[in-house]
Amino acid sequence: MLDLINVSYDTQIPNNVGLSSDKRVLKALEKWHPGYINWWNDLIPDNFQQSLVYLRTAVSVDPKGWTKFDYVKMPEYRWGILLAPQVEDRTVPCGEHIGEPAWQEVPGEYRSLLRRLIVIQGDTEPASVEQQRFLGKTAPSLYDLRNLFQVNVEEGRHLWAMVYLLHKYFGADGREEADDLLRRSSGSEEAPRMLGAFNEETPDWLSFFMFTYFTDRDGKMQLESLAQSGFDPLSRSCRFMLTEEAHHMFVGETGVGRTIQRTCEAMNEAGIEDPYDIDRIRELGVIDLPTIQKKLNLHYTLSLDLFGQEISTNAANAFNSGIKGRFLEHRIDDDHRLNSATYNVCSVVDGKIVTEEVPALTAINMRLRDDYVHDASGGIGRWNKIIEKVGVQFALALPHEGFHRKIGVFSTVAITPTGEIISSDAWETRSKDWLPTKADGDFIQSLMKPCYEPGQYASWIAPPRVGIDNKPGDFEYVKLHMA
Ligand code: BYC
Ligand code: FE
Numbered sequence: 001m002l003d004l005i006n007v008s009y010d011t012q013i014p015n016n017v018g019l020s021s022d023k024r025v026l027k028a029l030e031k032w033h034p035g036y037i038n039w040w041n042d043l044i045p046d047n048f049q050q051s052l053v054y055l056r057t058a059v060s061v062d063p064k065g066w067t068k069f070d071y072v073k074m075p076e077y078r079w080g081i082l083l084a085p086q087v088e089d090r091t092v093p094c095g096e097h098i099g100e101p102a103w104q105e106v107p108g109e110y111r112s113l114l115r116r117l118i119v120i121q122g123d124t125e126p127a128s129v130e131q132q133r134f135l136g137k138t139a140p141s142l143y144d145l146r147n148l149f150q151v152n153v154e155e156g157r158h159l160w161a162m163v164y165l166l167h168k169y170f171g172a173d174g175r176e177e178a179d180d181l182l183r184r185s186s187g188s189e190e191a192p193r194m195l196g197a198f199n200e201e202t203p204d205w206l207s208f209f210m211f212t213y214f215t216d217r218d219g220k221m222q223l224e225s226l227a228q229s230g231f232d233p234l235s236r237s238c239r240f241m242l243t244e245e246a247h248h249m250f251v252g253e254t255g256v257g258r259t260i261q262r263t264c265e266a267m268n269e270a271g272i273e274d275p276y277d278i279d280r281i282r283e284l285g286v287i288d289l290p291t292i293q294k295k296l297n298l299h300y301t302l303s304l305d306l307f308g309q310e311i312s313t314n315a316a317n318a319f320n321s322g323i324k325g326r327f328l329e330h331r332i333d334d335d336h337r338l339n340s341a342t343y344n345v346c347s348v349v350d351g352k353i354v355t356e357e358v359p360a361l362t363a364i365n366m367r368l369r370d371d372y373v374h375d376a377s378g379g380i381g382r383w384n385k386i387i388e389k390v391g392v393q394f395a396l397a398l399p400h401e402g403f404h405r406k407i408g409v410f411s412t413v414a415i416t417p418t419g420e421i422i423s424s425d426a427w428e429t430r431s432k433d434w435l436p437t438k439a440d441g442d443f444i445q446s447l448m449k450p451c452y453e454p455g456q457y458a459s460w461i462a463p464p465r466v467g468i469d470n471k472p473g474d475f476e477y478v479k480l481h482m483a
């Protein structure tokens with residue numbers, strides 16, 4: 001009897017999908033594996049490959065005990081293929097096939113649509129590791145270094161999850177797509193990653209924290225939508241990925257929070273009240289709050305672009321065919337078909353931002369983006385509480401959704417963070433106040449000095465309130481291999 005909860009380590013690839021009795025797929029994955037290991041080894045600096053990192057490994061999909069912590073060398077990490085348990089009698093939750101049994105095989109008519117979504121999802125996972133590849137060299141602490149590597153190995157595992165689906169369900173073209181996932185690379189001229197935000201740089205740790213807060217949260221929303229898929233193996237894959245995603249966003253939220261905390265404390269200690277007294281604040285070796293707001297503006301808007309066009313026939317087709325649902329589809333009180341429902345979408349008409357009612361089916365991307373904005377706003381409030389508590393007069397805010405957009409209705413106009421349409425000349429002169437400039441980047445870079453002593457933290461960031469796996473403050477999260 002196949003053990004569907006506990007992970008089987010009897011083959012090279014830990015899994016709970018019965019790989020050892022599926023020789024065809026096992027062979028295909030074993031063939032893909034060396035390319036993956038090469039990709040990983042070329043990417044992550046050698047001294048980190050040799051280091052012992054205190055990582056969690058998924059050993060089960062049981063929600064109560066799915067993980068085990070231990071020191072591992074990253075190239076020996078057990079990347080596995082894990083699907084959440086099958087829900088008995090699950091049905092297609094939305095669209096024209098609603099109520100039919102969920103598909104265990106790829107429905108022929110939706111094959112290319114499904115493959116495209118799986119490939120896009122798979123493409124983002126290694127892209128993020130590529131974007132973060134240099135950060136280990138400037139980690140503000142061993143705690144943070146460990147968190148970076150935890151996120152990286154799990155994004156690697158998410159790639160495995162999508163590659164498994166391609167090999168198992170899509171035959172020869174699936175194999176080709178799986179190879180291409182290792183051929184494209186973030187920022188490459190010839191073969192870039194598929195979505196805009198994944199070709200941007202993650203040049204410093206504040207960017208990393210903003211990325212894991214804002215961009216991994218796009219990951220969460222998209223995975224939630226794909227977890228609703230009528231194609232059951234995709235749904236089960238994404239459901240398990242979501243359990244890991246929570247930690248990525250935790251790293252982002254607490255990372256930004258600790259940065260803010262340190263800045264406010266340093267201002268207090270130096271008796272600086274004005275948060276815009278930037279030169280003096282920077283001299284303290286911390287990142288001023290207005291610059292943190294600029295970083296927030298950048299990463300939030302890059303992430304908004306990941307939701308695609310507000311009105312999209314691709315998205316309508318995916319929903320109508322039951323391949324991709326809405327956020328928390330099962331909790332929405334409507335017919336889940338959307339044949340006659342409408343939804344409000346903003347657009348730009350005659351130089352003004354207006355709201356229009358459109359068929360809800362075409363506005364699936366917009367709806368998910370709205371759910372995302374709501375989800376993302378929570379952390380802003382908690383960050384502002386930190387500022388308030390230290391007694392500094394400043395509040396962070398999400399900029400207007402039309403600000404700095406490259407995709408969708410707002411991409412043709414220049415819009416301020418407060419939602420005013422301005423000329424492109426005005427944008428040229430004012431955008432330096434809203435987005436990080438080269439000088440801002442250089443300053444942040446000047447603070448990015450590694451701090452590798454257990455229990456010590458770089459000047460610009462406060463220690464975390466609790467350790468990972470309840471470890472004490474001076475715990476050696478990474479036993480560094482010194483070259
Ligand atoms: N950049 O009809 P539209 C994660 C393209 S993050 C470049 O609106 P659709 C993670 C679009 O492909 C989650 N191109 O498209 C986070 C289309 O091209 P074609 C990743 C873009 O399909 C952190 C055309 O424009 N998962 O997991 O409705 C770390 C027309 O657009 C962009 C997914 O995204 C862009 N930003 O919506 C690690 C889920 N936006 O086909 C991991 C799967 C649009 O006409 N993907 N285009 O040539 C999807 O569901 C959809 O493809 C999208 C786009 C929501 C991305
Ligand atoms: Fe991921």
Ligand code: FE
Nearest residue numbers: 216219245248
């Ligand atoms: Fe993630």
